Amino acid sequence: MSHRSFPTITTLGSHSALQILRGAHDEDLPNLVIAPRGKDGLYRRYPFVDEVLSIERYGDFPRLEEDLSSRGAVMVPHGSFVAYLGEEVNARMRVGYYGNREVLRWEGSRDLQRRWLSAADIPQPREYTDLAAIDAWPVLVKTFGAAGGSGYFLARSSEQLAQELAARGLDQGPRRYTVQQYVLGVTLYIHYFQSVLRDRLEILSMDRRYETNVDGLGRLPQQVQAEIQPQPSYVVVGNSELVLRESMLEEAYQMGERVVAASKALVSPRGLWGPFCLETLITPDLRFHVIEISCRIVAGTNLFVAGSPYAAFFFDEPMSTGRRIAREIREAYQAGRLDEIVG
Ligand code: AMP
Ligand code: AMP
Numbered sequence: 001m002s003h004r005s006f007p008t009i010t011t012l013g014s015h016s017a018l019q020i021l022r023g024a025h026d027e028d029l030p031n032l033v034i035a036p037r038g039k040d041g042l043y044r045r046y047p048f049v050d051e052v053l054s055i056e057r058y059g060d061f062p063r064l065e066e067d068l069s070s071r072g073a074v075m076v077p078h079g080s081f082v083a084y085l086g087e088e089v090n091a092r093m094r095v096g097y098y099g100n101r102e103v104l105r106w107e108g109s110r111d112l113q114r115r116w117l118s119a120a121d122i123p124q125p126r127e128y129t130d131l132a133a134i135d136a137w138p139v140l141v142k143t144f145g146a147a148g149g150s151g152y153f154l155a156r157s158s159e160q161l162a163q164e165l166a167a168r169g170l171d172q173g174p175r176r177y178t179v180q181q182y183v184l185g186v187t188l189y190i191h192y193f194q195s196v197l198r199d200r201l202e203i204l205s206m207d208r209r210y211e212t213n214v215d216g217l218g219r220l221p222q223q224v225q226a227e228i229q230p231q232p233s234y235v236v237v238g239n240s241e242l243v244l245r246e247s248m249l250e251e252a253y254q255m256g257e258r259v260v261a262a263s264k265a266l267v268s269p270r271g272l273w274g275p276f277c278l279e280t281l282i283t284p285d286l287r288f289h290v291i292e293i294s295c296r297i298v299a300g301t302n303l304f305v306a307g308s309p310y311a312a313f314f315f316d317e318p319m320s321t322g323r324r325i326a327r328e329i330r331e332a333y334q335a336g337r338l339d340e341i342v343g
Helices: 017-026 040-044 058-070 081-092 103-108 110-119 158-167 214-219 222-228 246-266 299-304 321-334
Strands: 008-012 031-036 051-055 073-075 139-143 153-155 177-181 186-195 200-213 234-241 274-282 288-294
Touching (some): 008 017, 008 081, 008 321, 017 031, 017 040, 031 040, 031 058, 040 051, 058 073, 058 081, 081 103, 103 110, 110 246, 139 158, 153 158, 186 321, 200 246, 200 321, 246 274, 299 321
Parallel strands (some): 008 031, 008 073, 031 051
Antiparallel strands (some): 139 153, 139 177, 200 234
16 A cells, blocks of 8 residues: 555644654654744654654644645644644644544633533542632642643642732732642543544553652651742653552543543534543542543653553554554544544
């Protein structure tokens, strides 16, 4: 079969692009990356990248769309797509797009996410709309539009909460933050893949995030902490591996299945497919608390370019999430079913 006739796996140069491009290469699909000048050099370093398209800035992307469409490109979105292109450009993109675009609106709104997860019977931290009703401290304040955990802060009491809100100018005008129960537990991010072609949900890998300075605080003796009273911050710097107790794995699957089922009822009949991630915190009673859902490949999967302990239960060769996406696209193309997964 000629290589040319296959769809070209296309993505933006950032986040998990290398994994996506490498996955396309491993599945024998052509690949292409679009990167702004200055960031494009990275992608030219690697021989598995077939083509690098340089643009001046991300705002120029819509001008490429016609050319990409005529070449049969399939865009694979990742965590930077909304940040760099905006929700509007994503939703209206004329190039083939892997995933259900109707999910974007649900993913982009904290309120809709909560509704979706509640419909799927997924435990979530309590959220307080009435600040006077907070009955368990500390709470975590999440400002809207905060990316990668920056801009969050912890409050220990109602006085401190009021002070911190005022210090940030958040006490004026319409509310630009949410206040959540602080869940004291271990973070675990579960990387799922819902396959349309094989009609099954796979857990491909898991990670935990490494955040500064919250993951460093435990290295200070308690007396020092008491003296300097550090304010924890949640800025992500990287990801590390973790395998889950096997006794909790079935619940992890069932949560993922409930999320997919709920998406079919709420979002659109075809629901959610492809990679998604539930960001969880696990408490000492071994319960999951879900803080967020990402409906695309997450950066934590970059740990598993060469495969993972979980992917090995489904595949005989190393299978990253990037490669899994490419395989699904290849299988759909070969079965004449591309339109079922690319919109
Ligand atoms: P970057 O390409 O590193 O500038 O990242 C683009 C966006 O993706 C940032 O706004 C981050 O919020 C998000 N991001 C990047 N790396 C990670 C990560 N390891 N974990 C979570 N989010 C990430
Ligand atoms: P998020 O932006 O929702 O992915 O959260 C960023 C980080 O903040 C997480 O990785 C956690 O470390 C922390 N976090 C978020 N929500 C909570 C919560 N309700 N309780 C405790 N920590 C949280």
